[in-house]
Amino acid sequence: MNISIAEGEYQFARYPETKLVSLQAWNAADELALSYLSELPIGTENMLLYEDTFGVMAIHLHDQHPQVIIQARSQAKAIAKNCFANNQNQPTLFELDSVVDPVRVATVKVPKSADLFELYLQHVHKNLAEGGIVVCSFMTKYFTQKLLDIASKYFHSAKQTKAKKKARLLILSTPKPVEHSDLVRSIPLAGYPNFRQFYGVFSSGNIDYGSQFLMESLRVGPDETAVLDLASGNGVLSAFVLKQNPHAFVHLVDDSWLAVESSKMNVPATSAQFYWNDCLENIQEQSIDLAISNPPFHFGHETNIEVSLSLFEQVHNCLKPKARFVAVANKHLNYVVHLRALFQHVFISNENEKFVVYECRK
Ligand SMILES: C[S@@+](CC[C@H](N)C(=O)[O-])C[C@H]1O[C@@H](n2cnc3c(N)ncnc32)[C@H](O)[C@@H]1O
Numbered sequence: 001m002n003i004s005i006a007e008g009e010y011q012f013a014r015y016p017e018t019k020l021v022s023l024q025a026w027n028a029a030d031e032l033a034l035s036y037l038s039e040l041p042i043g044t045e046n047m048l049l050y051e052d053t054f055g056v057m058a059i060h061l062h063d064q065h066p067q068v069i070i071q072a073r074s075q076a077k078a079i080a081k082n083c084f085a086n087n088q089n090q091p092t093l094f095e096l097d098s099v100v101d102p103v104r105v106a107t108v109k110v111p112k113s114a115d116l117f118e119l120y121l122q123h124v125h126k127n128l129a130e131g132g133i134v135v136c137s138f139m140t141k142y143f144t145q146k147l148l149d150i151a152s153k154y155f156h157s158a159k160q161t162k163a164k165k166k167a168r169l170l171i172l173s174t175p176k177p178v179e180h181s182d183l184v185r186s187i188p189l190a191g192y193p194n195f196r197q198f199y200g201v202f203s204s205g206n207i208d209y210g211s212q213f214l215m216e217s218l219r220v221g222p223d224e225t226a227v228l229d230l231a232s233g234n235g236v237l238s239a240f241v242l243k244q245n246p247h248a249f250v251h252l253v254d255d256s257w258l259a260v261e262s263s264k265m266n267v268p269a270t271s272a273q274f275y276w277n278d279c280l281e282n283i284q285e286q287s288i289d290l291a292i293s294n295p296p297f298h299f300g301h302e303t304n305i306e307v308s309l310s311l312f313e314q315v316h317n318c319l320k321p322k323a324r325f326v327a328v329a330n331k332h333l334n335y336v337v338h339l340r341a342l343f344q345h346v347f348i349s350n351e352n353e354k355f356v357v358y359e360c361r362k
Helices: 028-038 056-060 073-085 114-127 145-154 209-217 236-244 257-266 306-318 336-342
Strands: 047-050 067-069 092-094 103-109 128-139 155-160 167-175 184-186 196-198 226-230 249-254 272-276 288-293 319-330 345-351 355-361
Touching: 028 056, 028 103, 028 128, 028 167, 047 114, 056 073, 103 114, 114 128, 114 145, 145 155, 145 167, 196 257, 209 236, 209 319, 209 345, 209 355, 226 236, 226 306, 236 249, 236 257, 236 288, 249 257, 257 272, 288 306, 306 319, 306 336, 336 345, 336 355
Parallel strands: 047 067, 047 103, 067 092, 103 128, 226 249, 226 288, 249 272, 288 319
Antiparallel strands: 128 167, 155 167, 184 196, 319 355, 345 355
């Protein structure tokens, strides 16, 4: 059966919301996976869904009561909103460290990060029932040999379907007897001998150059004790702040569960509070002396600054009257226009050919 989501009975909205009308909540890869599942001879009980960003798969497959792996807080919110809008009960959501019922059928919408793909495959490999299969869906332009190599590491059988509307499936079955390891990368960082992060966290293998550039010029004052690390990733900026001011207390906020769990390995819990969230609802208004950020401008394969602009507005509310917000960004994003609309004082405290550091005060 060929499933067309646009012509179906459900309505899907994106969360985070976007003004870009070209961005949809699904693509041909989802339709191809749903069509394939509708023709499966085996039952689709005990389904597990990965990277179902907006709940499109969970809602279409609600009769099978799928379990859904949640990587981003925004994903959980998107699924809740779309379930509500379509009068559906919410599926059961799990984080990646959860033990789930043995899985008969898993779907993986192949993420942008090959590391995250491996993390998903290792997780499903651990939880797959005998005879279970994994249906990976992707747009052909994003598929690489590396993804196939990862799949072959965990499964004897990796068969690709024919492409349809520029999407394709990779069907994995017959798990190999692979030993599971912690999918953690060590990140070289002078002065931090054991800096680490899970696979699938931003800037795998090295500290992001933008963050390095921010740290070159950032000096934390002795009175800057209540610090917000917005979009904190592996926690590198918080670790740096605590080195400069050991009396500081850092609040780390990130949408990615893997990022938050990584930062817990790098930033001492005695000086930090970790928030797995996509907004600043947990941070008190006017409570922060210094906010720092290397804000996100990608959402999966899409480049989009809407999330950052929303976070900038929220940061403004959290700052004490004399506090500052220091953010690094790629020059071409030209955040200065947006920051000036929010903050009274915005100046460039450092720049090179690629990055700019903005310092903003109310
Ligand atoms: C450019 S990375 C910076 C990470 C880290 N500060 C570093 O320097 O390596 C941006 C981070 O923003 C996070 N992110 C994306 N959307 C977010 C949101 N709405 N709220 C909080 N964090 C978000 C991503 O998960 C990612 O870890």
